[in-house]
Amino acid sequence: MTDPASPVEKPLFGNPWIFIRGVPSMQFLPPEGPFEVAFAGRSNVGKSSLINALVGQKGLARTSNTPGRTQELNYFVPDGYSGEGADLPPMALVDMPGYGYAQAPKAQVDTWTKLVFDYLRGRATLKRVYVLIDSRHGLKTNDDEVLSLLDKAAVSYQIVLTKTDKIKAGAVPHLVADTLEKIRKRPAAFPDVIATSSEKNAGLDDLRNAILTTIGR
Numbered sequence: 641m642t643d644p645a646s647p648v649e650k651p652l653f654g655n656p657w658i659f660i661r662g663v664p665s666m667q668f669l670p671p672e673g674p675f676e677v678a679f680a681g682r683s684n685v686g687k688s689s690l691i692n693a694l695v696g697q698k699g700l701a702r703t704s705n706t707p708g709r710t711q712e713l714n715y716f717v718p719d720g721y722s723g724e725g726a727d728l729p730p731m732a733l734v735d736m737p738g739y740g741y742a743q744a745p746k747a748q749v750d751t752w753t754k755l756v757f758d759y760l761r762g763r764a765t766l767k768r769v770y771v772l773i774d775s776r777h778g779l780k781t782n783d784d785e786v787l788s789l790l791d792k793a794a795v796s797y798q799i800v801l802t803k804t805d806k807i808k809a810g811a812v813p814h815l816v817a818d819t820l821e822k823i824r825k826r827p828a829a830f831p832d833v834i835a836t837s838s839e840k841n842a843g844l845d846d847l848r849n850a851i852l853t854t855i856g857r
Contacts, residue, residue, distance in 0.1 A: 652730060652857065653848050656719040657695045660732075663713035666758050670715060672765045673728045675855040678713075680756070680786060681772030683738030686802040686838060690772065691716065691735055693838040694847060701735050711737050711752045713759060731855050734759075734766075740782045761793045768830070768854045769797040770847070775804045775815055775835070779822055791828045796854075798830040799823060800847060805837040 663669050679687045688701035700716060714735040721729035736759070737752045760769065769790060773779060790797045799819055804812050816833045823829040834850060836843035 652718060652852065653695055657697060657700055657716050657733070658719045659700065659714060660717055661715045663715065663755075663759075664711075664752075665755060666762070669713070669759070669763070670732075672763070674717070674731050674765065675767045676732045676734050676763065676765050677767055677851055677854060678734040678736055678759075678769045679772060680736050680760075680769050680797075681738060681802075682740040682774070682780065682782060685738060685772045685774050687735055687738065687772055689838040690800070690802060690836060690847075691733060693841060693844055694733075711748070713737070713755065730857070731851075739786060740780075757789060760790065760795055766795065768851075769795055770800045770851075771797050772800050772802050773819070775801040775807050775812070778815065779819065787823065787826055787829065791826050794828055796828055796830060798850065799833045800843075801833060801835045803837060803839075804835045804842060805840045 661668070661670055679691060681687050691701040692698050695716075701714065716733040716735070717729035717731070721727060736756050739753055739756065760766070771783070771786065771790075773783060787797070801812075801815060801819065807815070812835050816835055819833045820831070823833075824831075832850075834843050834846050836847060838844075
């Protein structure tokens with residue numbers, strides 16, 4: 641049995657997390673070291689809300705009702721690993737700019753959309769991308785485009801349904817099954833779909849366990 645008091649074996653999601661860096665372009669990426677898991681999704685799909693719920697900190701990732709608010713790659717790590725000379729964190733969570741509609745000039749949208757795609761294609765320490773899909777809308781054309789990019793780049797990804805509290809409870813299993821069928825032949829898709837609600841804390845333990853398994857903890 642592991643010692644819960646050990647700094648190495650502390651539960652990753654049972655302790656404070658901090659924001660360490662916003663990355664507006666590839667040159668500002670942190671040095672590759674700890675494993676990273678990233679959250680992708682259409683603008684306003686609920687990435688920031690899900691990250692906050694995942695770590696149990698309401699104000700960690702900034703949330704907004706305005707699509708396109710997140711315009712950088714935002715890095716979060718467990719607290720205690722950000723100081724000069726500190727040990728590498730066991731992992732990092734990366735909140736990526738939403739794709740699709742955004743209330744920003746087209747040139748700006750294109751710039752940070754390219755940032756997302758460059759990151760996905762070129763980050764060796766990226767273990768998995770969790771692609772968030774609004775359960776009220778299901779997979780859209782721009783979601784399929786991102787999944788195709790991930791397939792082509794051989795980047796492992798898993799679908800996470802968000803806002804399941806906004807649809808009828810009986811519809812959730814059908815949506816999960818339908819989503820699984822749609823990604824069944826995609827080579828980089830992990831063959832499991834996680835249904836979540838940040839407001840109701842539904843499915844968060846499933847997502848935490850999936851992340852821990854992904855990084856080998």
